[in-house]
Amino acid sequence: MKELFDFILRFGNLNQQQIDFIASKAKETDLPNDEYFSEAGKIARQVAFVVSGILRVCYYDNKGEEITKYFIEENNLVVDLESFDNEICSSTYVQAVTDCKLIVFERKDWLELLQTIVGWEAIVHKIISRALIQKVERRSPLVSEDATTRYLKFLEIYPTVVNKIPLSYIASYLGITQSSLSRIRKNIAKY
Structure with missing residues (x-):
């Protein structure tokens, strides 16, 4: 859990009671190589922090070819945000490309954190903004x-x-x- 809180605290402050509450909602799990964290056609119901390993976000184009959009390395959150927030079916797969250790939050617990912890929404917003900027910066030079x-x-x-x-x-x-x-x-x- 230390890695998770080292990461979160870069984006805002939390007291020990808030940290303990977040930890109580988190579950450490392993995701073996080639397993899916979330799948196209299903609603994403989890947010995870990548403690170790690498995941990729991919989809199938109209010719049925698999396209990798980007990779998610350790010390990052992973979630299909559009599917998770709007409770709609995902159009992408999130797959482990190495064995991964994750700290996972179920949707109901994540929403409870957002409703309970003052400042949590602002921290999450900063994390998401950083991830979106990083994604654009990584893709743009390749085009x-x-x-x-x-x-x-x-x-x-x-x-x-x-x-x-x-x-x-x-x-x-x-x-x-x-x-x-x-x-x-x-x-x-x-x-």
Whole structure:
């Protein structure tokens, strides 16, 4: 739980009673590699903090091809916000790409925290704003660049991810084929 509170307290202050109440609503759990945290077609009913591991957010395009939108590393919250907040079916999957340790809050408990703890909503808002800004900053440079530059930027953005996850996910994220990615990696290794 220490990691969770170290993270939360970067965005606002809580007293010990509030911290204890949050901890009482949280459940530590393991999410094995390839398992889903949330799935398309279902309503997201949990918020989690990633203690360790890497998840990815993905969907299937109209050709049935799997597209990776982004990765979520440790020390971040994970939730399909639109589905969770509006109680609508999700259009994306959130999948573990390594074994993950999560601290999970059920929807009813999360809502109780929002209603009970003064300042909790402001903290959550700051966390969500940071995540949205981070997502845009990570995606924007990749849009107009050639494949090699996109891969090099990916290495800058996710330095700890590249050797822990399948190349197919990275290729999907970069919008290139796996064989193109292999070629790019081989060319970079020459230098």
